[in-house]
Amino acid sequence: MSDVDLSAYGRTSDWSRVRATVAGFGVTGFAAADNLTHLGAAVTALDDRTDDAKEERGTLLGVLGADVRLGEGSTAELPEGTDLLVVSPGWRPDHPLLQQATARGIPVWGEVELAWRLRDPEHPAPWLAVTGTNGKTTTVQMLHRILAAAGLRSAAVGNVGRPVVEAVMDPEPHDVLAVELSSFQLHYTRSLACRSAAVLNVAEDHLDWYDGPSGMRAYAADKGRIYHGVERACVYNVADPVTEQLVRDAEVVEGARAIGFTLGMPSVGMVGVVDDILADRAFVEERRTSAAELCTISDLASPAPHFVANALAAAALARSHGVPQAAVRAGLVGFRPDGHRIATVAEADGVTWVDDSKATNPHAAQSSLAGYDHVVWIAGGLAKGARFDDLVQAVGSRLRGVVLLGRDRHLVADALSRHAPDVPVIDATGGETESEHDPMAHVVAAAADLARPGDTVLLAPGCASMDMFADYAARGDAFAAAVRHRTGRG
Template structure:
């Protein structure tokens, strides 16, 4: 009954006024769901603001738990398979949920039933963005390519003399960037669909970004959202209230529809990007030249040259999906006033992160590529298209996504397939259905220490000169590895242990030989 009474009282009015670091947050009762990196940043921020904070976590990190006690937050360790009595007694005025908790989690359903407002960390960060001085926000989402696009955009901004911070789902909580004492001019925020799910599009918690992009949309996280429609609706929130530019993928109609449906500020423009010839107000490629036809006066008849595919190829950046990311990031940076010359020069020094189409070794004419970051079929498809004949190491947690279409589309380029991970059965069935003659190997070991050595040994036995052995799992990693980076590192270790001194060296993958398009 207590929670119902608070919902009927003045709590909503108070929350409406909490739109500044300097607002009165003292004594606000806040429940924080989760104690990962995000949950801890939320609790740390709120206790600094003077709120009364109760953190709920099923199995908290011991170091973070100790620090909570020091900063003055309380921790309730609970399996959270039901609503804890302590939460009901606490009578929270607002609940801040970490992004990993499903919408049908018992605590979130309880909050909905008792009219307790639910925020995400992104809404909280927007409300307190003025601690040092309020930076402009640029938002990036999409099924794939988010992190690379965020890093590219932040690099372009920094090269232009702006203090820019890549943050959000990239690994640095937005709240940490907001509270950085040096302050920033621009935050380039990677947003997952989980974070967007809780983000309001109107009212005091709604973000008004300088520019935003949804890079692409494909089946992913359907086990979390429940349907592709719900997943798309969450992604589409990224464009709401944009001030300057809504950047969309011309090859992905879903992103165009998101822009058409978004409520934006007057003057905001729709800017398309793609690998084809750009129209006015677009970014694209003309005879191997990446062009801006959006941010110039005479965009009807002329274009600005950003760089060339040949130059990108020298840097290992010419895979079609990487070129798309560069075009999207260029559009976002241009919306913030960065000259094309600055973007060109920054690309000369940019390098992809580890485990993103990274060449591990070249030996005996066989190239070993780590794209462990390809954690869903859409990302794996982009990776497969960048190479010729492939020995494909695939598998893991499919997250409710059907990989049948991916297998069917690419069996023609495969020398062999090596299936790893927990969800092997569906993949094995797809290969047998679409390519019954294809050499198919199944790594049945569940021991983290042996999965990659076995997969690499099998690949080495079937790969031929001119082939690429490609780790592009099309699946999440947490069934057998700590994360995609751990999976990639173990692939590196297994390849180098198997090759010994045979490797010719490593470096960027030569992407110019793959199929055009993405």
């Protein structure tokens, strides 16, 4: 056990007494190791994998005094004398390194926990935080745009891109941070207490990480950590009772409110939709008898139900922070989602081709499919332990046909055979000379054969991409290129 008591450690503590080990040397691991080194801690950074970027970062930190160990076997043993283990997102609790730390009584923090503790005590920018199975990034980016429209110095950080620890250590303080947090990041938090927080939804995902009979409960519980200690508002999804239960279970600051968002008519204390108007009945004085107009659905980049829900959640978080109606509208009107999120690639011969490669689990795919009446669905990849029966039961009547690709495509095929046996299915993986060099060209050709005028061909795989592509963006890029080549639109 360490002889350093880290329970109350923060930015102004004496870090020169601390020997910190950082597990994982990607973007967040480097940020953690870099800032701990600057604070004076003796840092050892470990990663079994190496590449040019990690080697370059390792050289830089080595000059500053850190011990960086890269390559196979580097994470087998926890260095002797370690006082603190900081883990990157995704490291499982049963990894030998973490088990050794637990056995020795050494605290294990994630980068988010480290960032929370390193906030500037004189300028501790409040966090407005978002988690959920789907929609996190879009919601956080919407929220950031709203906060900026209100004249606040904000940043979208966390799982969305820039590590939180970089933002909190920025020499120029922020007024507020819009923070995206995954279940992996939340798993290793202990003292996090956000100004306001939202859980957008909880559906099957990452069950290869949260395995076992209690996997979904553990996954939901990690999502629920975001509510603990909330000061102003716990924002939940009225259509998802799990999110409301997580609010009920949370220990919050006295006076914190539960704020629901709904695609229907909002009750008092909620935000929702009234005659295509996004309406606030939570943060107005006369909320029992009136509502404040935030914007209209036509103001948004997409009328898709899940996109509208994301906008409502972002608006609720911003309003809980005191942002005026006008800034909410300005932020939402000016927002456009990143690529590979319900992005129209081409329209040709009466068929619309849409890239939603970011739909990497069944819940996201179902939300995407629900926005179209007649769909040729492109699905498959790495299922991560997920099942597709509920999805197919919900959207089967919308399907013109299905094109399958990827390692776990049989799981989608099995669900289709059980719940939509009359829907045509094409297995587009392998067997074609063309597909050996450009697998997506074969997928697009198969989809074109199934589509009729008025249909939408939708890439919403419901699976991760790494069996065939570097990431979901590469998958979406390949789809868009194949569509443009086939339709002559690029």
